[in-house]
Amino acid sequence: APCVLLIDEIDRADDEFEAFLLEVLSTWQVTIPELGTVSAATPPIVVLTSNRTRELHDALKRRCLYHWIDHPGLARELEIVRTRLPEVSNELAQQVVALVQRLRTGGELIKPPGVAETLDWARALETVGATRLDAEVAAATLGAALKYREDSERIRASLDKLLTA
Structure with a gap:
């Protein structure tokens, strides 16, 4: 082989x-x-x-065949987070994945977060002792998921709305 x-x-x-x-x-x-x-x-x-x-x-x-890989759906991404970061509570993992999924589908980001950023964000939230994702803790750790200042500023302004969607 x-x-x-x-x-x-x-x-x-x-x-x-x-x-x-x-x-x-x-x-x-x-x-x-x-x-x-x-x-x-x-x-x-x-x-x-x-x-x-x-x-x-x-x-x-x-000389190449092409295959594009889309971001995973909510259930698959949650499974990835739970598998890679078992120390993150199920509630926090669900909130992070749901918010990242909304960020990706909004279409307004320069660079939507990938799975690596979802994992980084969940890990950062766990590190700072967060048990739930609220606007304050999300704003403080948003840099784990968003890598452009313009993206962070745009999302910070609408975090309350995004978290209740």
Whole structure:
């Protein structure tokens, strides 16, 4: 069975690495000056991830199949939080996940929070001893979920409404 090669956040790699990767994906071999050419006996399954911080070269994109992964639904995200952070109360986990889901669907954020930010926020709330998510504690810890000042300011102004929705 082939092995799997994961290259995470390929969009953060430089042009030289992208050129190197092109050689590997085209011929399943790589040339190392000190060693010569090394070929794969069995081509690996290569998985590239990208956050789209920059465009990849067309030559690399032609060698890829694309699959976009949406944010999980409320039930799945709650399951992720409960599994990864069992120390967070069920009530707090439900409140955080519900609010993050509302933030994502509002469509007004520069960068909607991902699952990592949901986990960070729940962890931050647990760290400060929060047992419930109210406007005051949400405002104080919002930076765990939102990474742009404009997003934080916009959401802070409507936290009361968002928390009661």
